[in-house]
Amino acid sequence: MPFKIKVLFMDIAQILGWIATILFSIMLIPQIIKTIKTKDTSGVSLLLFIVYLIANIFALIYALMIYQSPLILKYSIAIVTAVFYIILFLIYFKSQNKKK
Numbered sequence: 001m002p003f004k005i006k007v008l009f010m011d012i013a014q015i016l017g018w019i020a021t022i023l024f025s026i027m028l029i030p031q032i033i034k035t036i037k038t039k040d041t042s043g044v045s046l047l048l049f050i051v052y053l054i055a056n057i058f059a060l061i062y063a064l065m066i067y068q069s070p071l072i073l074k075y076s077i078a079i080v081t082a083v084f085y086i087i088l089f090l091i092y093f094k095s096q097n098k099k100k
Contacts, residue, residue, distance in 0.1 A: 014070075021070040025077040032085055041092045049089065053082040 035041060056078040063071035 017070045021074040024074050025081075028078075028081040028085055032081065032088065035085070035088055035092060039092050039095070041089050041096065044089060046086070046089055046093075049082055049086050053079060053086065056082060 031044065035044065056075045060072065060075035060079060063075055
């Protein structure tokens with residue numbers, strides 16, 4: 001493959017990697033906003049967020065081992081948003097059970 005074409009594909013791969021990083025990083029934000037607005041966690045699985053958190057911790061370790069900046073950023077943001085949502089879930093879940 002000629003050098004120019006190879007460089008172009010590498011640039012496209014980097015762009016796609018960063019787009020995926022951004023989208024994966026913000027994917028929990030709509031759920032966080034909805035939960036804050038409604039103060040309702042009844043339709044959300046806490047187990048999903050716990051598994052998501054654990055998976056991202058392992059993935060971050062992997063990304064650190066292979067020195068991949070987009071992945072390190074993505075998994076770090078995912079861990080922060082997952083922890084934030086789990087805390088939010090527990091706060092609203094507790095307050096929902098007190099009302100019953």
